[in-house]
Amino acid sequence: MTNIAVIGFGAAAIGFISEAISRGHKIHVFERSKDVYSSSISGIRSDGKLFVSKDMGGDLEIPIEIQREVVNYYISKLDKADRGNIKTGVSFSKNSEYFELFYSKGFEPINSEFFHIGTDKLTNVLKKIYEEFLTSERVRFHFNVKIDNVVFQQDGTIKIQSKNFEDSFDYVVIAVGRSGHILVNRIIEEHPELVLSDNVVDIGIRYEVPNHVVKKLNEEMYEFKVRMRTKTGYMVRTFCNNPSGKVVLEKYDDFVTVNGHSNSKAETSNTNFAILCSTSFTEPFNDPVGYGSFISKLGNILAGGRKVLLQTYGDFVKCKRTKKIGRVKPTLPIGNYVLGDVNLVLPRRIALSISEFIQKLGEVVPGLAYSDNLMYAVEVKFYSNKLDNDKYENLKFIGDCSGHTRSITYATAHGKMMAQKL
Ligand SMILES: Cc1cc2nc3c(=O)[nH]c(=O)nc-3n(C[C@H](O)[C@H](O)[C@H](O)COP(=O)(O)OP(=O)(O)OC[C@H]3O[C@@H](n4cnc5c(N)ncnc54)[C@H](O)[C@@H]3O)c2cc1C
Structure with missing residues (x-):
């Protein structure tokens, strides 16, 4: 059983935990906010528009089937009555009369499917996901813990540090989104080899x-x-x-x-x-x-x-x-x-x-x-610096802080796919 620390509880962490939980690992989640709802503003707490698209959301190759799984996962957490009411749409299907209209004026129309949950419904969706994770004895949440640094140890583990707390883990997943740039900058100051590009x-x-x-x-x-x-x-x-x-x-x-x-x-x-x-x-x-x-x-x-x-x-x-x-x-x-x-x-x-x-x-x-x-x-x-996840076996960056995603669907899928490799 691997002892895992997940830093941050946003879209990418949700994807990671939902997959890792069934693989028998012990997972500790550290989130700087005081509870699951009041975290820094992002699409998982405001608006909640889910996209399925090959052309937007990040630079990772995420198969459409995985993107659909992610979208269905979030929709399944809505109350039954709300599931049928979410607004959906397709941006520029090939049959759309708008495709040619925009194209002829020099625009590149982007194909994508949309599912809009809405700010008011997201709280319940998050609550459901959180409560489901809580039912597993292998997942523990630590709120009000802002991680300030991670340090590689002689014995191969990684120590995570905050103001009043430190502990060591076999595997550390950084999932702090763009709002966690201070932690990510700190790590790359010490490990510049992680940076692929930053401009x-x-x-x-x-x-x-x-x-x-x-x-x-x-x-x-x-x-x-x-x-x-x-x-x-x-x-x-x-x-x-x-x-x-x-x-x-x-x-x-x-x-x-x-x-x-x-x-x-x-x-x-x-x-x-x-x-x-x-x-x-x-x-x-x-x-x-x-x-x-x-x-x-x-x-x-x-x-x-x-x-x-x-x-x-x-x-x-x-x-x-x-x-x-x-x-x-x-x-x-x-x-x-x-x-x-x-x-x-x-x-x-x-x-x-x-x-x-x-x-x-x-x-x-x-x-x-x-x-x-x-x-x-x-x-x-x-955008965060693009980071190299192949540099270290047991330190991984998922979601927006990795520089490879910029949407709920891609960040969640990134987390999910990272856990599948465990
Ligand atoms: C206002 C806004 C609206 C958006 N709307 C949409 C949308 O409708 N659809 C869409 O697809 N995308 C949207 N996005 C983008 C989307 O929110 C992100 O792509 C996605 O949430 C990234 O997931 P993540 O897990 O990487 O980061 P986040 O979801 O941001 O989660 C990161 C978590 O880490 C925590 N954290 C940060 N630093 C630390 C630390 N040092 N220690 C512990 N915890 C920490 C944060 O509090 C947060 O809970 C929006 C973004 C913003 C800002």
Whole structure:
């Protein structure tokens, strides 16, 4: 029986434990939050959109059957009455009339299936999973334990350390997501050989439009995913579409960015989605997190504190500070934004790319380029360094902290597949 420590209890840990539990191992889970529900914000605690796709979610090859297993696993944890009510959709099936419409304007339509659980239902899903794990004598949870470091021992075991606690295990699985970057950075400072690459960050805006503008798209696909190589050379994409959803702040210790989510029931008359520009640099650059953080902070400085900037698309194109909004009413509460000029925050190459992207969206769905549509800045997606899981036999990184996943389905499947190799 292997004595295993799993650090973090998010999507990847769920995948790992659900598989390892049946293989007779003793598993200790260490989670920094005070209980299973109140962890740092992520898709497993907010929104809960599950994707099945070959083209998005991470750079791992995850067979479609495993992705479906993962999705069915989460759906099976919903109350029976809710299972039939989850919203689903297919982004750009080959039969969709939209495929050709987007394609002809230079977009690459991304094929994916969606299953939306909703923020309000996720608590119960997590509760069920947690309670099922608890019924096994081989799984123990330790909440309120933030692991600060891991140390290889002479006897081949690995010691995990936190402020008031340390213990040694045969096998340690790091599953701390992106919010656990401090621990991961600490480990790679001591073991730089683990790093495969580290130079990507996605920067952009959250875009908000009235539901009626995207009604047909939302009904057919739930989430429409397209990307396009713009004239600047940057790849720009849509991300995280929330029909009838809300724009929210994403809070970091020293700055705030913008994000979006939706509940299982329609709550607003707007749809929001991110428009992100993928930036990837070469030497001597080695600090994508620093780059994204600085741009976000600049937005906060202009907005006068822990707030984001809000501008209409029309004013953005004219490089004019927005003083008055038009027909689209922001779903982000008023104290969380300041009307301003997003051009003062985004680097020119990113601003141009986003501008071109929205203009092209408007050529397919005219309402997507209405001048009173709303742009919130900045939205940032940080990625972890890509780590090498072949370097050590008994220290593994699963889910987003490994740098190889960026969705619930991929992170869960990564955990599951890692446990299958045990
Ligand atoms: C606001 C938001 C919305 C999202 N919405 C979606 C969505 O709808 N669909 C989708 O597919 N993806 C979504 N994502 C991405 C998705 O959440 C992640 O890809 C996925 O959760 C990654 O799983 P993970 O297990 O790697 O990390 P997480 O699920 O983030 O879990 C990591 C866990 O580790 C804990 N932890 C961190 N550091 C430590 C430490 N030092 N010691 C102990 N515990 C620690 C954290 O508290 C957390 O519980 C969203 C992300 C965000 C931020």
